[in-house]
Amino acid sequence: MNSKEITTQISEAADSLNLKKWDYGASFSNDHSVQVDKGEAKQLKASQKQILTIRVWNKSNLVGITTTSDISESGIKKALNQANIASDFGNKNEITEFSPLAKDPIEVKDTKKRNPVGIKKLLTLLREAEVKLLESHESIKSVPYNGLSESFYERVYANSDGAFRSYTKSQAALYLYARAEEKNKKPRSSGSVKLGYGVEDIDIESCIKDASNKTISHLNYSSIKTDKYLICFSPESFLTIINAFSSMFNARSILDGVSLSNKNSIGEKLSTEALNIYDDGLHEKNISSSPFDGEGTPTKRLCLINKGRLENFIHSESTARIFKTIPTGHAGLGSKVSVSPDWIVVEKSKKNSDLKTSLDHSSYDGEFVYIEELNAIHAGVKASQGSFSLPFDGWLYKNGKKISIESATVAGDIKYLLKNIVNIESNQEVTTSGISPHIWVDELSITGDS
Amino acid sequence: MLSSQIKSNEIVFGSCNKDLLEEIIFYGIGLGADFVEIFIENTDNSNVLAEEDFITSVSPSFGRGAGIRIFKEKKDGFVSTNDLTKHGLMRSISQAIEMLDITDNKREVFNGLNKHRDYSLPKKKWINEVPSIHEISEKLLVSTKSLKKNNKIITRKGSYSRNLQEVIIASSDGTYVSDIRLHQTVGLNVIASDTQYRSSGSRRFGSSGMPNEFRLWDHEKAANDVFESSMNMLYADYVDAGQMPVVLANKFGGVIFHEACGHLLETTQIERGTTPFENKLNKQIAHESVTAIDEGISEGSFGSLSVDDEGMEPEKSVLIKDGILKKFISDRAGELRTGHKRTGSGRRQNYSFAAASRMRNTYIAKGEHSKEDLINSISEGLYCKSMGGGSVGATGQFNFAVEEGYLIKNGKLTSPVKGATLIGDAKEVMPKISMCGDDLELAPGFCGSISGSVNVTVGQPHIKVDSITVGGR
Numbered sequence: 072m073n074s075k076e077i078t079t080q081i082s083e084a085a086d087s088l089n090l091k092k093w094d095y096g097a098s099f100s101n102d103h104s105v106q107v108d109k110g111e112a113k114q115l116k117a118s119q120k121q122i123l124t125i126r127v128w129n130k131s132n133l134v135g136i137t138t139t140s141d142i143s144e145s146g147i148k149k150a151l152n153q154a155n156i157a158s159d160f161g162n163k164n165e166i167t168e169f170s171p172l173a174k175d176p177i178e179v180k181d182t183k184k185r186n187p188v189g190i191k192k193l194l195t196l197l198r199e200a201e202v203k204l205l206e207s208h209e210s211i212k213s214v215p216y217n218g219l220s221e222s223f224y225e226r227v228y229a230n231s232d233g234a235f236r237s238y239t240k241s242q243a244a245l246y247l248y249a250r251a252e253e254k255n256k257k258p259r260s261s262g263s264v265k266l267g268y269g270v271e272d273i274d275i276e277s278c279i280k281d282a283s284n285k286t287i288s289h290l291n292y293s294s295i296k297t298d299k300y301l302i303c304f305s306p307e308s309f310l311t312i313i314n315a316f317s318s319m320f321n322a323r324s325i326l327d328g329v330s331l332s333n334k335n336s337i338g339e340k341l342s343t344e345a346l347n348i349y350d351d352g353l354h355e356k357n358i359s360s361s362p363f364d365g366e367g368t369p370t371k372r373l374c375l376i377n378k379g380r381l382e383n384f385i386h387s388e389s390t391a392r393i394f395k396t397i398p399t400g401h402a403g404l405g406s407k408v409s410v411s412p413d414w415i416v417v418e419k420s421k422k423n424s425d426l427k428t429s430l431d432h433s434s435y436d437g438e439f440v441y442i443e444e445l446n447a448i449h450a451g452v453k454a455s456q457g458s459f460s461l462p463f464d465g466w467l468y469k470n471g472k473k474i475s476i477e478s479a480t481v482a483g484d485i486k487y488l489l490k491n492i493v494n495i496e497s498n499q500e501v502t503t504s505g506i507s508p509h510i511w512v513d514e515l516s517i518t519g520d521s
Numbered sequence: 522m523l524s525s526q527i528k529s530n531e532i533v534f535g536s537c538n539k540d541l542l543e544e545i546i547f548y549g550i551g552l553g554a555d556f557v558e559i560f561i562e563n564t565d566n567s568n569v570l571a572e573e574d575f576i577t578s579v580s581p582s583f584g585r586g587a588g589i590r591i592f593k594e595k596k597d598g599f600v601s602t603n604d605l606t607k608h609g610l611m612r613s614i615s616q617a618i619e620m621l622d623i624t625d626n627k628r629e630v631f632n633g634l635n636k637h638r639d640y641s642l643p644k645k646k647w648i649n650e651v652p653s654i655h656e657i658s659e660k661l662l663v664s665t666k667s668l669k670k671n672n673k674i675i676t677r678k679g680s681y682s683r684n685l686q687e688v689i690i691a692s693s694d695g696t697y698v699s700d701i702r703l704h705q706t707v708g709l710n711v712i713a714s715d716t717q718y719r720s721s722g723s724r725r726f727g728s729s730g731m732p733n734e735f736r737l738w739d740h741e742k743a744a745n746d747v748f749e750s751s752m753n754m755l756y757a758d759y760v761d762a763g764q765m766p767v768v769l770a771n772k773f774g775g776v777i778f779h780e781a782c783g784h785l786l787e788t789t790q791i792e793r794g795t796t797p798f799e800n801k802l803n804k805q806i807a808h809e810s811v812t813a814i815d816e817g818i819s820e821g822s823f824g825s826l827s828v829d830d831e832g833m834e835p836e837k838s839v840l841i842k843d844g845i846l847k848k849f850i851s852d853r854a855g856e857l858r859t860g861h862k863r864t865g866s867g868r869r870q871n872y873s874f875a876a877a878s879r880m881r882n883t884y885i886a887k888g889e890h891s892k893e894d895l896i897n898s899i900s901e902g903l904y905c906k907s908m909g910g911g912s913v914g915a916t917g918q919f920n921f922a923v924e925e926g927y928l929i930k931n932g933k934l935t936s937p938v939k940g941a942t943l944i945g946d947a948k949e950v951m952p953k954i955s956m957c958g959d960d961l962e963l964a965p966g967f968c969g970s971i972s973g974s975v976n977v978t979v980g981q982p983h984i985k986v987d988s989i990t991v992g993g994r
Contacts, residue, residue: 108792111596115620117613118601118873140584140603153581160569160579160658190620215793215915248915250795257946260915297762327572328676328712406578407570447912450922451942455676455712456719460942460992462912462920478918480942480992482762518762518944518992 074099074227074237077142081125084148085231090155092128094169094230096365096404097121097142104220105193107201109213115190123147124404126167127154133161136406157406165326167408170388170398173234173367178353180360185221185241185269193219193270197245200275204249207283210290214282216248216262221270228367228404236363243270247282251290257477259292261285261444261464264503266358285443288466292475295467295519301439301493302481302515303432306417306500306507308442308463313348313415314504315452315459316485320350320375320383322390323410329455331486332381334394339381342489345423348376350385352400352413356501360414365404370413373399378420385410415505419495430494430511440517441466441473442481457485479519488512532587532605534563534687535645539634541607542691545589549614550631550693553623554591557614557631558692558853560830561587561605562872564685569654571661571679579654586872591617595858599875634697640827641687644701648685650732651703657681660740661707667744668711673755674748676712681705681735686871688830696832704729704823704976706965709743713751720939722751723924727823727965729976734821750907750925753937760926760938760993766902767943767986768895768929772964775979776908778813779883779968781919781947786815786840786848787866787878788855789971797917797948798846806846807951810888813841815850817865817881823965824881824977828865831876835865840883844952852878870973877972884980888957895956895985897932903941903991904929911943918946920992942992950989958983 072080077097085093100120106113124138125147135158137150197219204214220243227237248262263281267273304312318324319332319341332339352370353360363369366388374382386394387402387410403409419426432441442465451461460482466473494511532538542559549557563585570578587610588601598617602609652660661679668677686702706727713720724747728734769777790796798806807813817826817835828834831853838848851859852867855878867876896904904927911921923941927934963980 112621113596113792114875115596115598115617116600116875117598117616117620119603120601120873121603136580138580138582138584140586142603149583153583157579157581157654160576160654162575162577164575165577191622213794215795250915258916406568406580446914447910447920450910450912450920453721455721458940460922460940462914462918462942462944478944478946478990480920480944482759482940482942482992482994516762516994518942518990520764520990 072142074225078229078235080144080147082231084151085127088151088155090127090151092231093125094228095123095125097123097227098224100222100224102220102222103187103190103193104218105190105197106218107194107197110198110202112194115194117190123150125150125154127151127158129155129158129161132166133158133163134167135161165389167389169230169232169234170366170368172369172398173228173230175369177236177362177369179238179362180353183268184239185271187221187223188270193221196270196275200247200279204247204279204283207279208251208287210251210253211249211283211286212252213250214247215250217246219245219270226361228363228365230367234367236367238362241269242358243267243273245273245275245278247278249282249286251286253290256290259286259289261289266503268358289464289475292477295476295479295517297518299514300517302512303439303441304510304512305441305443306509307502308445309417309507309510310415310502310505311445311448312459312485312488313417314412315448316454317412318454320385320412321410322384322386322394325384326390326393331457336381340379341376341381341486342379343425343492344379345420345426345495346376346379346492347374347418347420349374349416350412350414351416354414354416354506356506357414364400364402366398366402366408368398368400368402370400378422385412417507418499419497419508423495426494428494431496432509436471438469440476441468459483459485477520479517481515481517483515488515530607532561532689538689539637539697542697543634545610545614546631546691546693548611549591549618550629552618553625553628554593554618555629556592556693558590558831559587560872561689563687565648566685567654567683569657569661569681571658571665573677574662574666576658576662587613588872588875589613589617590875591621592857593621593623596621597854597875601873629693631693632695634691635695638698640698640700644703647701647703647732651683652735657735660735664709664740664744667741668709668748670748673713673715674711674751675714678710679707681707690830690832692832698828698832700828702729702826703732705735707735707738709747711747711751713755715755718755720751720754722747725965727976728821729823729825731821754925754939757937757939759940760903760991762993763991764988765991766899767989767991768899768902768904769981769984769986770906771958771960771982772962773908773979774905774984775884775964775981776911776966777919777921777943778885778981779880779977779979780911780913781945782951783815783880783883784913784970785917785947786850787880788849788851788859788861789877791849791859792855795915801846804846805844807841807844808954809844810957811841811844811951811954812839812886813884814838814886815840815880815883819882822882822963822978826881829867830869831867833863833865833867835881838864850878850880852876868972868975870975874972877970879970879972879975880968880977882963882978882980884961884963885957885982885984887959887961887982890956890958892958892960892983895958895983896929896934898956898985899929900931902929904934905943917948920944940993944990944992950986953987953989954984955987956985
């Protein structure tokens with residue numbers, strides 16, 4: 072069945088069950104992936120998946136939901152029946168409706184959808200990449216984590232009010248994590264990830280080079296003294312921390328009491344006037360962009376922090392109604408509709424005279440810690456309290472030299488971190504989760520082994 | 522009802538599917554596969570969320586799918602699909618054969634499936650015995666109400682999850698198995714706040730194969746525990762970083778052993794060359810006070826199973842005995858690629874993952890000391906009463922958050938501290954576990970790894986680590 076036929080099937084089944092109001096979101100995908108081990112194919116995978124989430128509204132306008140992978144006629148009827156039963160337990164205190172924007176025009180980018188190259192080609196490319204990475208340095212002994220995949224999918228949203236929208240996309244991903252070992256030293260590991268619309272868009276050579284350089288650069292390491300340090304966050308690590316605390320911008324989290332912000336926080340000064348942060352799911356560099364969210368609301372660019380002040384929250388239909396605004400295209404379909412950012416863009420605003428521009432990661436010769444990548448986010452972030460304590464990969468720069476840091480954590484508070492940004496470099500870099508320049512923060516605690 | 526009414530020429534749960542399964546396996550072997558395995562599942566799940574004094578989410582879900590895996594020598598191809606028709610399954614195995622590019626003429630022999638081992642028979646009634654949504658909702662609301670003990674509690678949540686999974690496993694070594702698995706979990710969470718101070722508390726409980734367990738859950742005790750934890754931590758200072766001795770509490774304290782050492786004893790890590798213990802069998806890798814076990818047989822424990830996802834009954838595996846490494850956790854691919862015998866540990870989240878060697882109920886065995894003995898032996902250190910999540914890097918370094926911690930001074934627990942993380946490396950920390958308490962207890966959890974998220978139990982008695990890096994401010 073195609074998406075139009077499924078919509079018709081749901082509509083007819085809903086009629087037969089006397090369900091007048093419904094909507095659904097669906098995803099259909101075909102994926103191929105390969106892993107290799109020292110030149111040999113290790114695991115080759117293919118999958119065909121379909122997921123359908125149906126919501127129904129009962130006569131009291133309460134919502135019930137069901138998710139299924141069974142899109143047969145009987146499966147769809149069963150899903151509608153289960154959703155109807157679940158609607159008896161619908162949330163009476165927070166009514167959910169269709170998004171008022173579910174029929175608005177959507178901006179579908181030229182997604183450069185690619186054709187599948189197939190498993191054999193994926194395997195050949197990954198074998199070659201593994202060999203090149205192993206040959207790039209004598210200390211690189213293996214590439215224990217590697218994979219090349221391609222995915223082709225369609226996403227759909229439709230409702231009983233006549234809204235119908237869908238899009239199809241392709242996406243490919245390559246990851247290479249190398250492990251390097253030298254005598255009398257601990258093994259070191261690092262890697263690189265690249266995304267593209269198709270395999271032909273992935274810069275495999277640059278992935279190999281990045282993985283090799285990052286791994287080798289950590290071979291000579293030293294422990295760091297536990298103390299407070301001037302910190303330079305890489306674009307990737309700063310985006311990681313902003314995403315980890317995105318509940319600050321999230322209306323759902325505010326209503327649930329798990330955000331550092333509250334309903335009246337708009338306008339609050341969070342950081343230097345030099346900081347702007349946007350959510351821009353449709354950004355041309357966002358390979359995973361979606362033109363609409365789980366409720367069918369069009370995706371759009373939204374300013375979250377403007378010149379250091381909180382400017383907007385991200386919303387679903389129900390949170391927007393409670394906040395007396397419009398949905399922002401950040402909803403995920405569920406019994407309790409979730410809200411999450413798409414693609415964070417960090418930039419320096421025009422009001423940047425208070426920045427210490429001498430702090431540049433490529434030229435500053437004072438002492439600082441460069442945080443390349445933050446790890447264990449799920450364990451080390453307390454978003455509702457604002458605190459974090461995270462292991463990281465990075466370097467200590469001292470007297471014009473840099474040395475990889477062995478096993479350390481950085482700890483602090485997100486509000487302190489934002490308020491103590493002392494420089495935002497000019498050049499933005501594209502990562503897999505957004506765009507950001509290097510960001511400098513004065514004095515965060517680092518715990519090391521010495 | 523769990524068993525689906527599906528038309529002929531498809532997999533039908535609750536019926537004999539032997540002919541169809543044999544036909545698919547014969548087809549794969551005939552085309553040159555060394556080994557063919559078919560894993561088919563049918564699921565029926567429910568989730569309920571209570572926030573403050575209201576049910577805010579009820580989410581049922583159901584689904585079905587198949588994962589077909591073939592091996593040729595040491596490489597394998599895996600295809601998953603939602604299409605359980607003969608056509609869909611044949612298409613999937615053809616795709617798997619094609620992926621492996623099998624061209625040689627060597628043919629394995631398939632003698633048909635063995636007698637059906639049906640573990641599901643006594644379990645078919647479970648679906649009618651588990652609590653209804655109405656019953657769950659009522660108890661969750663009572664639970665969240667119990668959390669409302671003072672005005673500093675600003676957020677109260679109770680959540681319940683029930684997963685019922687019916688599986689059929691058939692493979693070219695004759696394995697033909699059916700089973701039904703039931704997992705239930707219930708959790709409570711609070712956030713406490715007073716001016717600039719904030720804290721949180723959470724506890725999760727879980728069981729497998731016990732439909733009545735939620736009814737027996739002592740929600741009042743759980744609520745008191747969560748409330749007290751959040752209150753104790755509300756005004757806590759940040760811990761000072763440094764090297765110090767620590768005592769880790771029993772139950773979920775075992776998460777560190779699970780993450781930092783257990784994963785390194787899975788054969789998938791040997792395959793990757795990422796475990797420091799690869800060549801340490803029968804050698805000392807931990808303090809002699811440490812004996813560690815992984816098993817899937819404790820009745821009702823969250824990681825227990827009648828049969829693993831490759832059709833093998835789980836065994837009790839003594840991984841470390843008195844500090845000496847005795848065994849690795851192995852699945853079919855692990856046995857093929859590393860030579861370590863299968864332990865009934867081939868597990869996967871669902872049909873869309875190939876099984877891999879995964880832990881089940883994993884714990885450090887009890888010792889002879891009391892909790893007080895451990896604390897009394899420390900002049901300055903940290904007591905980790907409740908652990909949060911953590912992670913282990915590709916080179917074995919781990920990092921775990923301490924949810925509820927107290928300073929130890931002169932052998933006594935003193936003030937609560939927050940923001941602590943434990944940082945280390947299994948190879949270096951295992952020899953430093955110098956004392957084990959006599960109060961072994963288990964706790965349920967979810968473990969995410971190569972074959973998805975699976976239900977596990979972690980556990981230990983109170984243990985003392987002589988020195989570890991504590992991250993703080």
